[in-house]
Amino acid sequence: MMTSKDSCQFKYQKPFLSAFKPLISAIESLATPKRMLLASALAGLLLSGCQSTTTNDLTGSTPYQTSTRPTSDRNLDQQEIARVRTSLAAQYIRKNELDTAQRQLEKAFAADSRYAPAYDMMGVLLQQEGSRINLEKADQYFKKAIALDKDFEQAHNNYGVYLSQMKRYKEAAAQFEIAGAALGYEGRIGALENLGRTYLQLDDHPAAAKAFLRALDGNRNSIIAHIELVDLLLEQQRVQQAQRLYDETLILVQGQGISPRLLLQGIKIAAAQNNKTTRQQLAQQLLSAYPLSDEAKQLKTWLNNPEAPWK
Secondary structure: OOOHHHOOOOOOOHHHHHHHHHHHHHHHHOOHHHHHHHHHHHHHHHHOOOOOOOOOOOOOOOOOOOOOOOOOOOOHHHHHHHHHHHHHHHHHHHOOOHHHHHHHHHHHHHHOOOOHHHHHHHHHHHHHHOOHHHHHHHHHHHHHHHHHOOOOHHHHHHHHHHHHHOOOHHHHHHHHHHHHOOOOOOOHHHHHHHHHHHHHHOOOHHHHHHHHHHHHHHOOOOHHHHHHHHHHHHHOOOHHHHHHHHHHHHHHOOOOOOOHHHHHHHHHHHHHOOOHHHHHHHHHHHHHHOOOOHHHHHHHHHHHOOOOOOO
16 A cells, blocks of 8 residues: 555564664764764665565554655755664564664654654554553554655554554544555555455445455455455355455465365355365364364354354
């Protein structure tokens, strides 16, 4: 939903991270030209091999994306320091070392008080901590990041994730719409997936279907869009289209194991086509592999009353 410079998953481990701390301190003590050169080199080391990161769940353990992009031509040496500090904070957040992450972000603010990704990252940090006080504070940090850089699509997506967690779904949809409409934004497909799921929370299934179709237009391999659209097609009794999309989904997840949700979808499709053999095989697989799942409970309820609609 950004170019590769916009989103990074920091993969270095703790020993690697610790090795750079003395260098960061040394950078800050140098004269401006040397400091800028060394900070840029360090940022390059930290950010090499970066990639976008999302999750399949709006309120999952890592539902955000991280960014350390420069936002303007302000005092670039200080901005590089803020970028490195924000990079370090992102890694600490992933390891749930939130106090250390906060200290890095405070240093990022001290280096460049207008560096939007640091405010976005602080919002993510406070959201992950999860207490009522910090969840309230997170809102202001996301807003500040967007105010500093209105074209910071990643902050719009992250704010949308936060708003969804707070059950402010209409506001969340507005943020995902912005991120999902930003052509060239690497996280755009994830934002559209988030948008579709948010519309499902709002019980606006036509809008949800449209968002998932946009996600598929952008990336035919979107598993989330496939799975959600199968359910939406089954609701509309468009069984043949649901079957085709379901078959595509099975190809996409090949080697990953089949989830209880996919098994239940296959059972519904088989039942709609009066394919008793496939329905029984999949039902046995679901009840055997995932006996305590919600999908198994739904199946048992339906088996007791096959004439009733699925719930």
